[in-house]
Amino acid sequence: MDLNPRYILGRLREIEREIDYLEVALGAPDKEILSSPDRLRGIKYSVLLITEAIGAVLQHILARKHHLAVTSLAEAMVKAGEKGVIDQNLAQSFEALARFRNRLVHRYWTVDDRVFLENLRRGLHEFRDFVSLMEREVQKARG
Numbered sequence: 251m252d253l254n255p256r257y258i259l260g261r262l263r264e265i266e267r268e269i270d271y272l273e274v275a276l277g278a279p280d281k282e283i284l285s286s287p288d289r290l291r292g293i294k295y296s297v298l299l300i301t302e303a304i305g306a307v308l309q310h311i312l313a314r315k316h317h318l319a320v321t322s323l324a325e326a327m328v329k330a331g332e333k334g335v336i337d338q339n340l341a342q343s344f345e346a347l348a349r350f351r352n353r354l355v356h357r358y359w360t361v362d363d364r365v366f367l368e369n370l371r372r373g374l375h376e377f378r379d380f381v382s383l384m385e386r387e388v389q390k391a392r393g
Contacts, residue, residue: 251314253391261303262381268296269377280367290363294354300377301351304344307384311335323348343376
């Protein structure tokens with residue numbers, strides 16, 4: 251079954267909007283972010299939205315190109331790496347992101363907000379890398 255470029259591009263635009271928000275929000279010093287529960291909550295929510303959009307794109311590609319169904323976001327990240335949809339390093343990073351998302355959503359345990367901000371700043375470029383990679387995938391699908 252063919253990829254649905256419109257679906258993928260729609261999810262990529264969602265990711266880009268959240269990246270834009272994060273870049274502005276992360277321009278503030280940690281002390282300022284950590285002292286503002288609403289700002290920190292907004293940052294976490296953006297990461298959650300990005301994670302779910304990445305997972306949706308990968309699930310779509312895995313189903314359509316590889317005839318593979320997955321049962322979780324983390325599994326989508328791992329299988330996407332195994333199938334070469336994304337490289338293994340990005341797959342590992344996104345798998346950790348999916349597990350982090352589960353901690354936030356299900357409140358399995360408390361998140362160290364300082365470590366969260368540090369990791370987010372260090373890995374923010376991976377979201378843009380993903381968008382670029384998937385845009386190329388859409389171009390290939392369109393021929």
